[in-house]
Amino acid sequence: MHQDVQTLSEIHNQPQVWNDSLAALQETNLRGLVAGREPESAEWVFVGCGTSYYLAQAAACSLGLLLNVPTRAIPASEILLFPALALPYSQRSYFPVLISRSGHTSEILRVAEYLQSQGISFLGVTCDGHELKEMTPRLLKMPVVEKSTVMTSSFTSMLLGLQYMAATLAGKQEFLDALKTLPGELRRLLDIYSPRVEAFAKTELDDVAFLGQGPLYPIASETALKVMESSSTYAQYFHTLEFRHGPKSIAGPRTLVGALISEGGLDQEAAVLREMKSLGSSTMAVTNKASNTLRDSADLLIELGLNVPEIARLIVYVVWGQLFGSYRGLARGLDPDNPRNLSRVVTL
Numbered sequence: 340m341h342q343d344v345q346t347l348s349e350i351h352n353q354p355q356v357w358n359d360s361l362a363a364l365q366e367t368n369l370r371g372l373v374a375g376r377e378p379e380s381a382e383w384v385f386v387g388c389g390t391s392y393y394l395a396q397a398a399a400c401s402l403g404l405l406l407n408v409p410t411r412a413i414p415a416s417e418i419l420l421f422p423a424l425a426l427p428y429s430q431r432s433y434f435p436v437l438i439s440r441s442g443h444t445s446e447i448l449r450v451a452e453y454l455q456s457q458g459i460s461f462l463g464v465t466c467d468g469h470e471l472k473e474m475t476p477r478l479l480k481m482p483v484v485e486k487s488t489v490m491t492s493s494f495t496s497m498l499l500g501l502q503y504m505a506a507t508l509a510g511k512q513e514f515l516d517a518l519k520t521l522p523g524e525l526r527r528l529l530d531i532y533s534p535r536v537e538a539f540a541k542t543e544l545d546d547v548a549f550l551g552q553g554p555l556y557p558i559a560s561e562t563a564l565k566v567m568e569s570s571s572t573y574a575q576y577f578h579t580l581e582f583r584h585g586p587k588s589i590a591g592p593r594t595l596v597g598a599l600i601s602e603g604g605l606d607q608e609a610a611v612l613r614e615m616k617s618l619g620s621s622t623m624a625v626t627n628k629a630s631n632t633l634r635d636s637a638d639l640l641i642e643l644g645l646n647v648p649e650i651a652r653l654i655v656y657v658v659w660g661q662l663f664g665s666y667r668g669l670a671r672g673l674d675p676d677n678p679r680n681l682s683r684v685v686t687l
Contacts, residue, residue, distance in 0.1 A: 383408075385413075397558060440497070536641075544594065546593065555653070
């Protein structure tokens with residue numbers, strides 16, 4: 340591992356960060372944080388920008404599946420520019436969840452001000468705190484110190500925190516126990532697959548696309564963003580089966596198609612990857628347990644082997660895109676710690 344690359348160090352240190360986060364969550368009164376705004380009585384609307392928006396989508400999927408309630412995610416800019424579309428019903432009870440690693444993101448703070456003006460209570464989710472911490476008494480602050488520009492451990496830890504909260508509200512102790520196994524499992528997987536991802540990242544590529552369905556779609560979106568941020572490589576993201584409907588025109592030599600494969604859609608999603616390989620593309624797959632078809636179709640196969648519910652695996656699925664982006668940046672002679680045109684916090 341490149342010990343001098345801060346981003347890589349933070350990616351590899353996630354097992355410890357997750358353990359620290361779980362310890363903090365066990366000591367937090369999560370029910371008290373949302374008292375009176377439980378998902379059964381208020382529509383939770385997850386709000387973020389960039390990586391935090393993809394986190395919001397994954398958290399919305401998690402809450403919806405764990406509690407069987409309607410929920411959604413929207414970018415902060417939609418509330419600012421089109422509030423009548425984002426929060427259209429003045430009579431409806433909303434509970435926005437504002438996500439910002441720094442707590443200093445301008446668009447999130449403006450949304451917080453708007454919600455305050457409308458008398459709408461909201462939950463803040465952050466790692467640093469800053470102004471967001473001062474704007475709401477409902478704050479979930481994860482114990483993550485992340486120095487790098489791109490979000491890695493902050494993404495996984497805040498998603499872990501929101502899943503832990505959802506499972507607590509749902510009274511699902513088995514799910515909470517499953518989350519507690521993930522730090523040790525990730526340590527095992529990093530030892531096996533980090534060197535393979537580093538070698539694969541040296542593949543010569545012009546086009547990159549990452550695919551996912553259901554709760555894995557926002558993880559595919561975040562994977563593509565990590566590749567763009569860390570390696571200045573344009574990467575796209577699609578629902579897996581939608582890739583056949585036009586986007587597969589980019590398939591061929593010097594194209595990477597990466598697929599985050601679900602259990603329920605294993606056969607159909609693996610068939611898409613097999614088709615892209617037959618068209619000459621390089622292929623990468625992350626799955627919990629591979630079929631023979633998938634083994635034959637993936638140039639790089641990451642098999643998780645986790646004995647936990649599928650929704651609990653999301654934070655493990657995202658790690659490999661984080662690694663691929665950083666290693667690809669290094670292979671291109673770039674510095675993943677200082678990505679082009681980016682700063683750690685977007686302020687306007």
